[in-house]
Amino acid sequence: MSRIQSDVMRELLKVYFIAGSVNGKKDLVSIVEEAIDGGVTLFQYREKGNGALTGDAKYELAKRVQELCKRKNIPFIVNDDVDLALELDADGVHIGQEDEAAASVREKIGDKILGISVHTLEQAQKAAAQGADYFGVGPIFSTQSKADARDAQGTALIELFKNHKIETPIVAIGGITAENTPPIIKAGADGVSVISAISQADSVYEAAKKLKEAVFQTV
Numbered sequence: 001m002s003r004i005q006s007d008v009m010r011e012l013l014k015v016y017f018i019a020g021s022v023n024g025k026k027d028l029v030s031i032v033e034e035a036i037d038g039g040v041t042l043f044q045y046r047e048k049g050n051g052a053l054t055g056d057a058k059y060e061l062a063k064r065v066q067e068l069c070k071r072k073n074i075p076f077i078v079n080d081d082v083d084l085a086l087e088l089d090a091d092g093v094h095i096g097q098e099d100e101a102a103a104s105v106r107e108k109i110g111d112k113i114l115g116i117s118v119h120t121l122e123q124a125q126k127a128a129a130q131g132a133d134y135f136g137v138g139p140i141f142s143t144q145s146k147a148d149a150r151d152a153q154g155t156a157l158i159e160l161f162k163n164h165k166i167e168t169p170i171v172a173i174g175g176i177t178a179e180n181t182p183p184i185i186k187a188g189a190d191g192v193s194v195i196s197a198i199s200q201a202d203s204v205y206e207a208a209k210k211l212k213e214a215v216f217q218t219v
Contacts, residue, residue: 003111006169009134012042012075013171013191015212017198020047021061024199029064035198036072038208041191043069044094044115046079062088077115082108094136097123106131115171121160128168136193137161139174140184143196155187162188178210185218 017032017040024031032043045062047053053061062078066088069076077092078085082105085093092113095105102116116127117136124135142152158170172184173193181192192215201207 003131004113004133006133006167009113009169010190013134013169013193014041014215015039015208016042016044016171016173016191016193017208018044018046018079018173018193018195019199020045020049021053022047022049022051023195024204028061029068031199031204032065033068033072034204035208036069036074038198038205039212040074040198040208041212042075042077044077044079044193045090046195047081048079059084059087066090075113077113085109085112092133102127102130102132117173119157121157121164121166124161124166124168128166132168134169134171134190135161135166136173137170137189138172138193140172141175141180143173143175155184155189158184158187158189178207178214181211181214182218185215191215 017035019028019031021028045065047058062084066076075091077094078090079094080099082093093105093109094115096117106114113133114131115134115136116132118124118127137157139152140154152174161170169190171191171193172189176192176194177197184192198204198207
């Protein structure tokens with residue numbers, strides 16, 4: 001197995017859905033299935049927040065969602081929990097700046113996908129050197145999905161990365177909807193990542209479909 005190619009990664013980032021058991025109005029497996037059918041291209045299991053599962057319950061839910069993703073041919077990424085990702089043989093891991101060092105994670109996961117949240121040019125350059133396959137950049141707009149979210153910064157950081165010829169694929173996150181997606185893609189992001197825009201929608205399928213249309217109509 002070899003590291004994922006950047007052009008393949010860019011395609012996978014188009015409509016990137018993140019969720020855990022506490023984020024939706026119904027069973028996570030049902031939500032993810034509807035989201036994939038609507039057009040989601042990548043899924044990240046993020047089990048955080050009040051009431052989040054732990055231990056065996058967390059593992060069992062992750063396994064169920066992973067099996068669905070495999071059937072639907074959608075990569076399954078685990079947020080932060082490297083041990084869980086390795087136990088499941090997940091497709092990759094996403095880490096933040098406060099998590100384990102990227103170089104250490106890369107060593108543990110081998111050629112699996114490694115996503116890293118970055119908030120400055122210096123962080124991006126360091127993450128790229130340590131083996132990031134893509135960057136999560138944001139929050140673009142204010143968000144209620146993450147209790148520890150930083151201040152919204154619009155598309156300025158994406159534009160800065162592009163001006164400095166950062167080659168690593170970029171997915172934008174934070175307060176993103178189908179309506180505000182076009183300027184994000186125009187700024188240079190390869191895709192958009194959402195939690196509540198899909199998980200809290202009355203129709204998960206339609207929400208995912210609209211996001212996909214917004215991304216692909218702007219490309």
